[in-house]
Amino acid sequence: MxxxxxxxxxxxxxxxxxxxxxxxxxxxxxxxxxxxxxxxxxxxxxxxxxxxxxxxxxxxxxxxxxxxxxxxxxxxxxxxxxxxxxxxxxxxxxxxxxxxxxxxxxxxxxxxDTDKNRALVVQDNRLASVTRHLQNESLLPFTIPVLYNILVDFEPAQLLASQSRLSSKLVALLSSPSLSKYDAFVPYVCKILALLISQEGEASVADPSTVSILLNLATNSPAKEDLDDVISLVGVAVAYLANEGIQSMLITENHMGLFMEAFYLAHAGFEVNQIEDTDTATQLKQLRASLLAILADLSANDVFCSYYPLSSPVPPSFLAWIQGAHPLLQSAACLALGNLSRSDEASIALVERDAVHVHLIKLLSNSAVGDPQLLHSALSFLKNLAIPIQNKKRLGGLLEPSCVPRIYSLDTLPQVQFAAISLTRLLLVNCPPNVRRVCTPLSADLSSPNLERTTVTNIVGLFDRSDAEPTRLEASRSIAALCRVLHSTALSDVLPDWYEANFVSDSPADEPLPSVHGQQANYEQTDDEKRRSFFYKKHDLSKALGFLITQQKWPTLRSEAWFVFALMSRSWDGAAVIITVFQVHGTLDVLMEAITGRRESEIPPGANNQIAGAPGATQADQAVTSMAAGLRLEPQQVDPKQQANMAKVDRENALVLCTELLRNWEGELPPLRLSLLQDLVKEGTELVVAERSQA
Structure with a gap:
């Protein structure tokens, strides 16, 4: 023919x-x-x-x-x-x-689109008949599209190509000095590489310079001016970077600066709302999300801090992003620096030397900032910064009402709310100056309704309002951290405003604490007790504190609460708060369980009634209280690492609590409540004595 x-x-x-x-x-x-x-x-x-x-x-x-x-x-x-x-x-x-x-x-x-023919190419490795022509530059306009037609949507061909190290041949083309002659086919090369990296084992056979060559092309002319080229080149680089080994290689070979250059280009070089093609706009959004995930992995890598310490050129770039005005870059920088600040040394340096918190306070105080990703990233970063004790006071500006507390009201962003209240708790732990901030009235105007409202009011409001258990838990822990400071620190500097003479006369209806009668009416309070007592009158903390002991998911946090309760109960005003806590449903059950170990309540009917206005008719059994006092128990903080010891410490803290309630409020307790506490002290004392004798 x-x-x-x-x-x-x-x-x-x-x-x-x-x-x-x-x-x-x-x-x-x-x-x-x-x-x-x-x-x-x-x-x-x-x-x-x-x-x-x-x-x-x-x-x-x-x-x-x-x-x-x-x-x-x-x-x-x-x-x-x-x-x-x-x-x-x-x-x-x-x-x-x-x-x-x-x-x-x-x-x-x-x-x-013909798999039977593709299978013929794969058979007996006939694919090599095509790939060998990649060496001929004049044939590249044909060879590259042919390879794509063979590989696309046909996994056996992709696997064979990967095993044949096709990616190395393609990467060699991308690094060729004559690339400009066939740059129209670079997108095809990227598509082929994207198919290859989807195959198991490709990362181990790929050219080690694959990612750096792709990112170099993307961040230089002419590619960096063309969005499609940037998406193609950076997109396939990100696909290779999904492999942990390639991530480590990028870090150890000092290519992080190149990655950040590509990251910046993809975010600041193009505006999504100015892209006419919707598919391209979607691809850019997806690329940004993928880049952020890779940045998170890179900065969280164990070796990252060794190669890029705070003194290296990379972290200052993140700091510059935070100071900028691009929300996506700010969010990314917070994420990366958050991973870098996992050590106390780095956290302290970022605050003391770099003053990064100043910019974050400004950002969070801007009511126009409502982007959930940015808010969450900034708050998460700050949580790491808030861990070292010497940072807490410096970060106190975060607790100004216009800063982190404003986020408590963002009910449509529950994850952001959680991050905000979690940060609040960290800032309050063992930090009297920060406790002072949240206890300061929102207004000094005697005629203002905010005179008796504080950030604590808003924390309690968040607890009452939220349906999310983790958020409620963090709010409760924040209240407990605050109470611990109030009962372990001189309060003239912590509660300077909370003196009754500074306020208009209060209504009895506002008082969450039990009424005072009999011998307690004549009790002479110390200055600290007066301040605390008046503060407690204006803040009903009972439900939030009660939640800490009734929740069952986190025993360590329940133990933390017993310690704080024992601490509070040693003062008259603190004991009054604890009495209101035990009016919350279920709290007496867990108190009984903590002391006796019995799970099912044997509390007499009516023992949970509100404290009556009249004093109890029965006095505490002096023999019981004397026996408990003889044990010389003190509030103990539980070591979470010693799980086996937790029940013992919980019992002793709960026993201290009951003993102190009887000592401070024996004349004010209703008979049933009084009898219950006496029984618990008696049984708890016997159990502690038995434990000590066995030891």
Whole structure:
């Protein structure tokens, strides 16, 4: 057959339709098989031309290459042996340029959307017949699209290509000095690399310079001015960086600056709202999200701090991002620096030397800042900074009502609310100056309704309002941390404003504490007790504190509460607060369990009643209190590492609590409540004595 005969055959028996119009279902029965049979003499003619090394084969290949654009001929080309023949031709040396080009065209078109033909290429590793032509720059406009047609949507070909180290050949092309000659095909290269990295094992065989070459191309002209190029190059770099080994390589080979340059370009170099094509805009958003995930992984890597300490050039770039005005960069910087600040040394340096908190306070105090990701990242970063004790006071400005406390009201952002109240707790732990901030009235105006309202009021409000258990728990822990400071520090500096003479006369209806009668009415309070007592009158802390002991998920936090309660109960005003705590449903049950170990309550009916206005008719059993006093128990803080010892410490703290309640309020307790506490002290004392004798 002549080339002209081949052309006529392909036109006469083809579909005459484009690949978008062709519908295999509309073909007459047996049409593919008929076409396959018609190609038998064509294959014979090609073999004859090849064996004689006739130039006519070049023309035959051209006609077949043109015919392969017709979808109807693709499968017959494979089943007739035509495809396999030209794959064999491509494996040979000394081919003319024309024969190489037309053979590649035929292979590429035959494999487009045709898995059976792709399987023929994979069989016996015939893929190498195509990849060998990557060495010929003049053939790249054909070789690269052909490879893509073979690999796309066909995993066996992708796996073979990966195992054959195709990515290394492609990366070599990207680093070639003559890349500009075929830069139009760089997006295809990126698509192929993206297919390869999806295969298991690709990361281990990839060229170590893959990521740096891709990022270098993306961050330099002409690619950096073209959004599509940036998305292609950075996108495939990110795909490779999903591998932990490649992440470590980027860190240890000091390419973090290059990554940050690409990160900055993807965020600050283009505006999503100015991109007309919606698909491109979506791709950019996805790229940004992927970059952020990689940044999180990189900065959290154990070796990151060793290669990029705060004194290196990388962290100052993050600090500059925070000081900027780009929310996505600010959020990313908070995330990265948050990972860097996992050590006390780094946290202290970021606050004392870099004053990063100053910029974060300004950011969080801006009511216009409502981006959930930025708020959450900033708060999470600050939580790390708030851990070292020497940082807490410096971070006190965060507790100004216009800063972190404003976030308590963002009920539509529960995760952000949680981060805010969690940060608040960390700032309050063992820090009297910060406790003073949250206890300071929101207004000094005697006529203002905010005169008796504080940030503590808002913390309690968040606890009452929230449905999220973690948020309620952090609010409760914040209150407990505050109470601990109030009962372990001189209060003239912590509660300077909480003196009754500084306020208008209060209404008894506002008092959450029990009424005072009998001997307690004549009790002479110290200055600290007066301040605390008046503060407690204006803040009902009972439900929040009660939640700490009734929740069952976190025993360590329940133990933390027993310690604080024992501490509070040693003063008259603190004991009064604890009495209101035990009016909360379920609290007496857990008190009984903590002391006796019994899970089911045997509390007499009516023992949970509110404290009556009249004093109790029964006095505490002096023998019981004397026995408990003889144990010389003191409030003990539980070591979370000593789980086995937790129940013992809980019992002793709860016993201290009951003993102190009897000592401070024995004349004010209703008979049932008094009897219950006496019984618990008696049984608890006996258990402690028994434990000590066994020890």
């Amino acid at each position: 002549t080339p002209q005969d081949i052309e006529a055959l392909l036109q006469q028996h083809g579909s005459g339709q484009s690949q978008y119009e062709h519908d295999e279902a509309s073909e007459p029965a047996g049409a593919p098989e008929q076409r396959t049979a018609l190609l038998s003499p064509v294959l014979s003619a090609c073999r004859d031309a090849w064996s004689s090394r006739s130039d006519e084969l070049d023309v035959m290949a051209q006609k077949l290459g043109d015919g392969s654009r017709d979808v109807a001929w693709r499968l017959p080309f494979g089943e007739s042996g035509i495809l396999e023949f030209f794959l064999g031709v491509l494996a040979e040396d000394g081919l003319s340029q024309g024969l190489q080009v037309q053979s590649l065209r035929l292979v590429g078109n035959s494999c487009a």
